[in-house]
Amino acid sequence: MTATLLEQRYRAVLRLLPAYYRRAREEEMVETFLLRVGVAEDGAEDEDEARDLDLMRPSWREVGSVVTLAVRSRMGAAGAPSGYVTLGGAVRHFALFALLLQAAATVTEAALSLAWSSRSAYDRSLLLDVFTSDGGYGWARGVALWAAPPLWTAAYATLLRQRPRGARLFAVAAAVAASEPLVDEAHWSGTVTALTVATAVFGWLTVLAVCCGFHADAGPAWLPAVPPGLAFLGTCVLMGGSVVIRPEGVDSQWATGTAFAVAAAACLAARALAARTDRDRNDRDRNDRARTDRPRNDRPAAETTLALAALGLVVLTLRAGLLAVELDVDLPAGLLAGAVAQLAVTVLLVAALAAVGARDLRAAPRTG
Amino acid sequence: MTTPRSMTQSAFFVLTALTDEPRHGYGILQEVEELSEGRVELRVGTLYGVLDRLTADGLIALDREEVQQGRLRRYYRLTDEGLAALDEEAERMAAGARAASRRIAARRAAPGAAPGLAGGTA
Numbered sequence: 464m465t466a467t468l469l470e471q472r473y474r475a476v477l478r479l480l481p482a483y484y485r486r487a488r489e490e491e492m493v494e495t496f497l498l499r500v501g502v503a504e505d506g507a508e509d510e511d512e513a514r515d516l517d518l519m520r521p522s523w524r525e526v527g528s529v530v531t532l533a534v535r536s537r538m539g540a541a542g543a544p545s546g547y548v549t550l551g552g553a554v555r556h557f558a559l560f561a562l563l564l565q566a567a568a569t570v571t572e573a574a575l576s577l578a579w580s581s582r583s584a585y586d587r588s589l590l591l592d593v594f595t596s597d598g599g600y601g602w603a604r605g606v607a608l609w610a611a612p613p614l615w616t617a618a619y620a621t622l623l624r625q626r627p628r629g630a631r632l633f634a635v636a637a638a639v640a641a642s643e644p645l646v647d648e649a650h651w652s653g654t655v656t657a658l659t660v661a662t663a664v665f666g667w668l669t670v671l672a673v674c675c676g677f678h679a680d681a682g683p684a685w686l687p688a689v690p691p692g693l694a695f696l697g698t699c700v701l702m703g704g705s706v707v708i709r710p711e712g713v714d715s716q717w718a719t720g721t722a723f724a725v726a727a728a729a730c731l732a733a734r735a736l737a738a739r740t741d742r743d744r745n746d747r748d749r750n751d752r753a754r755t756d757r758p759r760n761d762r763p764a765a766e767t768t769l770a771l772a773a774l775g776l777v778v779l780t781l782r783a784g785l786l787a788v789e790l791d792v793d794l795p796a797g798l799l800a801g802a803v804a805q806l807a808v809t810v811l812l813v814a815a816l817a818a819v820g821a822r823d824l825r826a827a828p829r830t831g
Numbered sequence: 832m833t834t835p836r837s838m839t840q841s842a843f844f845v846l847t848a849l850t851d852e853p854r855h856g857y858g859i860l861q862e863v864e865e866l867s868e869g870r871v872e873l874r875v876g877t878l879y880g881v882l883d884r885l886t887a888d889g890l891i892a893l894d895r896e897e898v899q900q901g902r903l904r905r906y907y908r909l910t911d912e913g914l915a916a917l918d919e920e921a922e923r924m925a926a927g928a929r930a931a932s933r934r935i936a937a938r939r940a941a942p943g944a945a946p947g948l949a950g951g952t953a
């Protein structure tokens with residue numbers, strides 16, 4: 464029996480699946496698919512039937528089901544090997560951290576805008592100008608600006624209440640709102656800055672992580688170490704505080720960079736403490752001559768650290784994007800120095816997180 | 832078994848399809864379609880996602896493998912845990928259906944109280 468073109472096409476679609484899954488399931492899936500589309504058990508009976516099969520292609524719904532399976536099997540679905548389990552966990556942590564960061568950043572920005580608007584008529588007019596300038600377009604811009612804080616916050620809260628479908632909807636709506644400046648800039652100035660592109664990409668990357676990471680086989684969403692509400696409030700306070708304590712003024716990425724730096728430093732300190740505790744325990748076990756091969760599970764730590772490293776790369780891109788804009792304008796030296804210092808600290812933290820994450824990954828168990 | 836999850840419609844019909852005998856992938860697809868009177872039409876990728884999950888949860892297990900015309904067929908069977916989970920889900924659905932039926936009957940019995948049913952049925 465020779466393979467028909469239809470079979471070859473279906474096998475080509477199955478190449479979307481990871482190698483471990485294809486090894487386990489490919490032949491079985493091909494058999495099921497061919498029986499499903501009506502190929503007789505002994506293959507095409509005559510040349511006409513073989514020609515008909517050669518004209519057929521797997522339907523879009525069949526292809527879609529394989530794409531979904533391919534994503535899930537790479538995101539640590541049931542039976543996935545260790546590497547994919549860690550990848551899935553890291554993607555889910557990234558999704559949560561990214562939602563938290565964007566929710567806290569937009570809420571803090573909105574709260575500070577409202578607080579500053581009460582200082583003078585000029586500040587109040589700045590707030591309202593967003594809605595009234597450029598006619599109807601300005602109104603759309605204002606809605607997008609003020610819709611982002613509740614949408615990111617709702618996505619974060621819904622995900623942590625274990626409602627991934629609702630979280631996806633909120634995150635998509637928030638990413639649409641976050642992409643509005645792209646349209647705005649392209650429409651009014653004809654060019655788009657790297658910062659605007661990075662902001663929109665961050666929004667859609669978060670949507671992608673929420674959609675891919677939280678599949679039907681994924682475990683519950685949880686934040687390491689801190690209760691979700693406290694994490695949100697703490698991040699808002701930290702971001703707001705980092706802005707108001709700088710008398711020379713701040714840029715729009717200062718609070719985000721500060722929040723990331725504090726989280727990354729806390730994560731690295733926790734990992735250093737855990738490593739020291741491990742060393743002490745091993746020394747004690749050696750002295751007691753009762754050392755057993757205790758299974759050490761560093762996978763959750765690897766997932767958290769790698770997710771933070773990935774988030775750091777995004778923060779770094781945003782920081783660098785704004786710095787590129789800032790270098791073109793006449794800014795106070797203190798402000799510029801702060802931005803450069805934050806960029807340097809972020810680079811160091813991302814490198815440290817990546818190194819520690821790789822070490823945790825090596826220490827993680829090899830079985831799924 | 833992992834953390835209990837609510838059973839999806841696909842998982843419910845796959846478990847039901849395996850109650851009488853072990854079946855291979857295509858056999859399950861056919862049975863699910865028949866059991867659901869055509870309402871549930873699983874794609875091959877979806878079926879194997881469901882089979883992976885049910886196997887990991889210990890609700891189904893591999894029964895045997897056969898090679899026919901050079902092609903691999905794996906037959907799956909329902910485990911005792913799978914039967915218990917299906918029984919529990921079926922009972923839960925039946926209880927929901929009974930409650931709905933009682934409410935519908937009560938609404939129909941109430942004289943002219945139900946808005947939208949004032950004209951009765953034709």
